Amino acid sequence: MGERRRKVFISYHKEDQDEVISFIQKFSDDKSIFIKRLLSMTDDIINSNDSKYVMSQVRRKFLQDSTVTLVMIGKCTWARRYVDWEIKSSTL
Numbered sequence: 001m002g003e004r005r006r007k008v009f010i011s012y013h014k015e016d017q018d019e020v021i022s023f024i025q026k027f028s029d030d031k032s033i034f035i036k037r038l039l040s041m042t043d044d045i046i047n048s049n050d051s052k053y054v055m056s057q058v059r060r061k062f063l064q065d066s067t068v069t070l071v072m073i074g075k076c077t078w079a080r081r082y083v084d085w086e087i088k089s090s091t092l
Contacts, residue, residue: 008034009066011086016074023072037066039082046082054082055089063089 008028012020020038028036039046039062046057063069069090077083 005032006034006068007037007066008068008070009062009086009090010036010038010070010072011083012038012072013074013077013080013083015076016072019074020072034068037062039086051085055085058082058086058089066090 010020010024024036024038027033039058046054048054048057063086069087071077071083071087
């Protein structure tokens, strides 16, 4: 019986994208430890400043079937408003 891979939502700032991609390649793609779920920095699908709407969309599209939220923290993480919203949406 194989181990169950968790669906992991990854929250990060675009300035850390290279490190995040490296992490994903190593642990999701190469070692198949988890299934990645993340918002794409090139295709921001939630175009709103309404925090309630953004949180509902993140929950519906990304967190609903994720079992873990991983926050990748870098120098500019504090500057990305969606990180806060993604964390809050993970707890609801």
